[in-house]
Amino acid sequence: LRGFSANRLLLVVDGFRMNNAIFRSGNLQNIVSVDPFSLESIEVAAGPGSVIYGSDALGGVLSMTTYKPEFSWSGKVESKRMFTIKSASANSEKTLHGHWMTSGKQWGFVISGTYSRFDDLMMGKYGPSAYLRPEYVVPDLFAGKDSVVKNNNQRIQKFSGYEQLNLLGKVRFKPVKTLDITLGSLYSFTGDVPRYDRLIVYKGKRLRYGEWYYGPQTWWLNSASLIYTRNHLLFDESTLLAGFQRYEESRHDRNIDKPELYHRTEKLHVFSVSLNFSKNIRGKALIDYGAEASAERIWSNGISEHLISGKETPVAPRYPDHSAYRNLSAYIQSRYHLSDKLSLHGGIRATQTSLSGDFPRQYYSFPVDGFRSVNRAFNGNFGLLYNPSAGGKINLLYSTGFRSPNMDDMAKIFDSEPGHVMVPNPGLKPEYARNLEAGYMTGQQSPVMVELTVFYTWLRKAMVRRNFQFNGQDSILYNQVMSKVEALVNTDGAEIYGGTCSVSFPLVSNLKSKNSITWMRGKDSDGLPVRHVPPLYGNHSVIWEKEPWKAELNFRYNGAIPFSRLAADERDKPYLYLPDDDGNPYSPGWYTLNLLCNYDITEKVKISGGIENLLNQRYRPYSSGIAAPGRNLTISVSVAF
Numbered sequence: 001l002r003g004f005s006a007n008r009l010l011l012v013v014d015g016f017r018m019n020n021a022i023f024r025s026g027n028l029q030n031i032v033s034v035d036p037f038s039l040e041s042i043e044v045a046a047g048p049g050s051v052i053y054g055s056d057a058l059g060g061v062l063s064m065t066t067y068k069p070e071f072s073w074s075g076k077v078e079s080k081r082m083f084t085i086k087s088a089s090a091n092s093e094k095t096l097h098g099h100w101m102t103s104g105k106q107w108g109f110v111i112s113g114t115y116s117r118f119d120d121l122m123m124g125k126y127g128p129s130a131y132l133r134p135e136y137v138v139p140d141l142f143a144g145k146d147s148v149v150k151n152n153n154q155r156i157q158k159f160s161g162y163e164q165l166n167l168l169g170k171v172r173f174k175p176v177k178t179l180d181i182t183l184g185s186l187y188s189f190t191g192d193v194p195r196y197d198r199l200i201v202y203k204g205k206r207l208r209y210g211e212w213y214y215g216p217q218t219w220w221l222n223s224a225s226l227i228y229t230r231n232h233l234l235f236d237e238s239t240l241l242a243g244f245q246r247y248e249e250s251r252h253d254r255n256i257d258k259p260e261l262y263h264r265t266e267k268l269h270v271f272s273v274s275l276n277f278s279k280n281i282r283g284k285a286l287i288d289y290g291a292e293a294s295a296e297r298i299w300s301n302g303i304s305e306h307l308i309s310g311k312e313t314p315v316a317p318r319y320p321d322h323s324a325y326r327n328l329s330a331y332i333q334s335r336y337h338l339s340d341k342l343s344l345h346g347g348i349r350a351t352q353t354s355l356s357g358d359f360p361r362q363y364y365s366f367p368v369d370g371f372r373s374v375n376r377a378f379n380g381n382f383g384l385l386y387n388p389s390a391g392g393k394i395n396l397l398y399s400t401g402f403r404s405p406n407m408d409d410m411a412k413i414f415d416s417e418p419g420h421v422m423v424p425n426p427g428l429k430p431e432y433a434r435n436l437e438a439g440y441m442t443g444q445q446s447p448v449m450v451e452l453t454v455f456y457t458w459l460r461k462a463m464v465r466r467n468f469q470f471n472g473q474d475s476i477l478y479n480q481v482m483s484k485v486e487a488l489v490n491t492d493g494a495e496i497y498g499g500t501c502s503v504s505f506p507l508v509s510n511l512k513s514k515n516s517i518t519w520m521r522g523k524d525s526d527g528l529p530v531r532h533v534p535p536l537y538g539n540h541s542v543i544w545e546k547e548p549w550k551a552e553l554n555f556r557y558n559g560a561i562p563f564s565r566l567a568a569d570e571r572d573k574p575y576l577y578l579p580d581d582d583g584n585p586y587s588p589g590w591y592t593l594n595l596l597c598n599y600d601i602t603e604k605v606k607i608s609g610g611i612e613n614l615l616n617q618r619y620r621p622y623s624s625g626i627a628a629p630g631r632n633l634t635i636s637v638s639v640a641f
Contacts, residue, residue, distance in 0.1 A: 001046050002435075002457060003496035003522045004059025005532035008403060010049065012063040014184065014223060015274070016243045019056045021296045021325035021355070021407040022266055025463070025488070027623060031062075033188035033219040035166035037084060037097040038066045038112045047455065048401025048435050050379040051347040054292065054329050058401045058433045058459070066186065067099065069108030069172035077104050086636040090612075090629035091161065092119040099168075106175065112168040119161040122153075124630035127618025128578055128588070131627045133157050133200065137256060139211040142307040146210045146256050155618075157626060159194040159213075180227040188219045197625020198253070201575050207256055215250030215265070235277040245270040251318070251414075255481070259307045264318045264414075267299040288347075289332035296325040298357075298407055316363035318414050319407050320370070323357030333381075341389070346382040353404040357411055359424065364413070365471055371426035373410065377402040391443020401433040409463060409488050413478075420572065421483035423470045429490050432460045447506060454499035462494040462524055465569050492525035496533060507542070514541045521565075531567035535559040535587065535622055548600035557591035561622055576625055590619030590628075609635035 001009055006025050011018035013034060023030065042064050049057035072078045079102045086095040099112035123131060132154040138147045139159075151158060170184035198212035223243040229236065250265040276290035300317035333347025358370035381399035388394065405428045412422050437455035442448065468487035470476050475484050498520030506512045517538035522530035536559035543552045563571070563584035570576070570585075577585035596610035612632040620627045 001044070001060035002058075002455060003498070003520050003530060003533040007056055007406065007408070008058040008532075010053050010057040010061045012053065012061060013186070013221065014064075014066055015225070015241050016221060016223060016245070016272060017053070017056075017294075018219075020245070020247060020268055020270055021298055021323075022247075022249075022268060022319065023056075023406060024408045024412075025465075027625075029193065029214075029217075030219075032164065032190065033166075033217065034064055035066075035112070035114045035168065035186075035188065037095075037114045038099065038166065038168045039064055040067055041065045046453075047397070047437060047457075048379070048381070048399045048433050050351075050377075050401035051331055051333055051349045051381050051399070054327065054349065054351050055353060055377075055402060055404045055430075058403055058431075066168060066184075067101070067110045067112055067170065068182065069110045069170050070101065070103045071108055071172075071174065072103040072105055075105045077102065079103075080640065082638060082640050084636060084638040086634070088632055088634040089122075090632035091121045093117070093634075107171075107173050109171045110168070112166075114166045115164070117161075117163040121157045121160045121626065122630050123155045123157060123627035124613060124618035125155065125616040127590075130578055131618055131620055135207070136199065137207055137210050139254075142210070142259055142261075144257075144259070144308065148207060155630065157196060159199055160196045160626060162193045163191040165189045178229050180225075180229075182223075182225040184221075184223045184225075186219075186221040186223075188217075190214075190217045192216065192252075195251075195625075197573075197576065200625075203256075210254045210256040210258065211261060212253040213251075215252055215263075216248075218246070218248045220246040235279050237278045239276045240274075241276075242273045243271075245272075254307075259309075261305045261307055262302065262315060263305060264302045264315075265300070266318060268296060270294060270296045283337075285334055285336045287332070287334040289330075291330040292327070293329075294327045298323045298325070316360060316413055318412060320357035320359055320411050323407055323411065324355070325407060326354045328352050341387045343385045344383070345385070346380065348378065348380040350376070350378050351402070351404075352376045353430075355405065355407065355410060357407070359411075364476075366424070367471060368426060371411065371424075373405065373426065373428075375404045375430045377404070377430060377432070391445060393439075393441045395439045397435075397437050397439075399435045399437075401435070402430050403463075404430045405463065405488075419481065419483055420486055421476060421478040422465070423468060423476075423485055423487050425468065425487040425489060428463065428488055429461055431462050431490070434458045434460070449502075449504045451502040452499070453501075454497075456497040457495065459494040459496065461490040461492075463488045464491050464494075464524055464528075465489075466491075494522060494524035494530050496520060496522035496530060510546045511542065511544050514543060515539070529565045529567045531569060532623070535561045535589065550598040552594075552596045554594050554596070555591065556594065558589055558622065560589040561587040570623060576620070576623070587622045588619070590617060590621075592617055592619075592628075604640040606638045607636070608638075609633070 006028050007023040046060040049061040081100045084097040095116040097114040101110045133151050134154050135148050135150050136158040138149050167187040172182045174180050193214040195212045198209050201208040226240040228238045247268045252263050254261040272294035274292040279287045300319040300321050302315040302317040304313045304315045329351035331349035335345040337343045354374045356372040359366040379400045383397035386394045410428045411424045435457045439453040441451045466489045468485050470485045500518040502516040504514040519536050520533050522533035539556045541554035563586045574585040580586045593614040594612045598608040600606050616631040
């Protein structure tokens with residue numbers, strides 16, 4: 001979003017932040033913990049959202065809402081049950097989902113479960129041969145030397161499959177008219193997830209790694225929500241959210257032909273509470289205000305397991321063990337209607353974050369024993385919204401955002417890529433964003449819908465990865481490999497700018513066209529490209545709707561990123577890209593043609609499916625370590641009863 005990714009975007013589920021102290025700045029997979037089958041809605045807010053959400057909301061916020069129990073206003077007990085089965089050919093997906101909702105006049109509950117299994121992913125047939133998987137290491141019982149096996153089908157990306165289980169349960173109770181209470185629990189578990197981009201790295205003419213995978217990733221959110229509604233002097237509605245999250249992830253890697261398998265495990269507990277109020281003043285102004293506090297504790301350990309002798313030896317953990325992260329903030333924002341056509345909105349938030357820990361000196365001679373970092377930030381936004389007489393909307397917004405360094409930014413010891421190791425930088429400071437944007441949207445009654453947004457974001461004290469020194473050395477031994485030292489440092493700044501245009505219009509009866517295109521550029525104060533700024537991308541769709549049918553044919557594309565616009569840390573990963581005419585890595589453009597269909601057999605039985613990547617293109621999205629699916633036949637059947 002807006003040229004930002006990973007921990008510069010904020011993920012929110014049912015009002016609770018998923019982002020935590022160990023969210024990393026590189027591409028991450030944490031969002032897979034959210035079950036798409038249990039979602040009621042996803043709201044995407046592009047641009048800094050720190051006034052409402054605090055740290056990390058630089059590029060935008062993805063706010064996801066899961067199933068919420070309903071009430072039966074008829075007074076009778078009502079039940080809804082749904083069962084869904086889904087399959088896809090490119091990775092032999094097998095997904096089973098079911099949920100059950102029961103509601104009474106003052107109570108309701110919902111339970112939901114989803115199990116998915118994904119086999120190794122099949123890439124497309126037509127495209128660069130460099131993406132093929134000609135051979136792989138068999139990570140079987142180690143006997144002193146690994147076996148490299150020829151891949152009988154080089155389009156199959158061996159060791160890219162995994163499995164996942166999601167469970168949800170919520171109970172809602174309304175004892176009196178003014179009080180609404182919801183208790184909920186979400187649980188997610190993945191099996192081992194191979195890190196495919198490391199498994200295709202070569203050292204000389206031999207694959208570099210014998211094994212590299214993420215261990216089971218678990219996420220457990222227990223929450224309580226109390227909504228109190230009353231026409232009070234200070235508020236019309238107040239909301240109390242309290243939650244506890246338990247998170248665990250691990251990394252496991254071994255160099256080829258080496259018996260040492262390294263295990264690094266992280267566990268994290270998050271306690272959070274927020275209190276929010278809303279007040280409508282005579283229909284002219286709406287004021288929201290509140291406060292939030294959270295505390296996190298991180299446990300981290302490392303073990304080297306000798307696969308022949310079985311001996312286990314402690315090694316440096318990824319993060320300082322028993323470290324802590326805390327957040328305290330308060331905000332107020334309002335919207336005021338000057339007239340029927342013009343309104344103003346603005347707000348401010350004050351935040352304090354603290355990070356502390358002790359370095360494990362038994363593994364490395366750290367220049368300091370530990371660290372404690374306290375950062376404060378004030379953020380605000382101000383906007384104008386104008387509704388012209390012909391309909392439509394014109395808006396102008398200035399907003400600021402910030403991101404405090406978390407444990408992954410400040411205190412990590414880990415190989416960022418083969419031959420490079422990230423080391424702590426206790427002097428790292430927060431980065432701040434200033435954003436100016438303007439937008440226009442036609443009225444809802446217009447036959448041709450147009451939405452245009454342009455923006456400019458200036459990132460001050462941007463955290464970027466650069467060469468570093470550890471105790472005066474530019475290289476250190478990590479996992480028995482001499483590795484170049486790097487760390488996150490603050491630069492003077494970076495700028496990102498661009499725009500998005502969307503147009504939709506009717507063609508003939510029941511047929512319409514939807515089109516969008518997005519263009520961005522970004523560079524830091526050293527003149528180097530910003531890593532997560534995407535290439536030009538767009539989508540053109542033709543949609544036909546006539547009950548009980550809906551069908552869509554769409555064309556999606558991404559432009560190329562030449563070597564000159566490839567970020568410095570991406571240039572160090574030539575195995576992800578193709579060589580240009582000068583032998584430098586670059587990300588080629590790509591396109592797909594896709595056909596999607598929905599058919600309602602009855603009100604209770606629905607079927608959907610389609611063929612993705614009809615032309616069977618072989619491509620790798622920018623900055624991805626794995627090639628995208630080839631031609632993919634999907635089908636899903638849902639039955640309500």
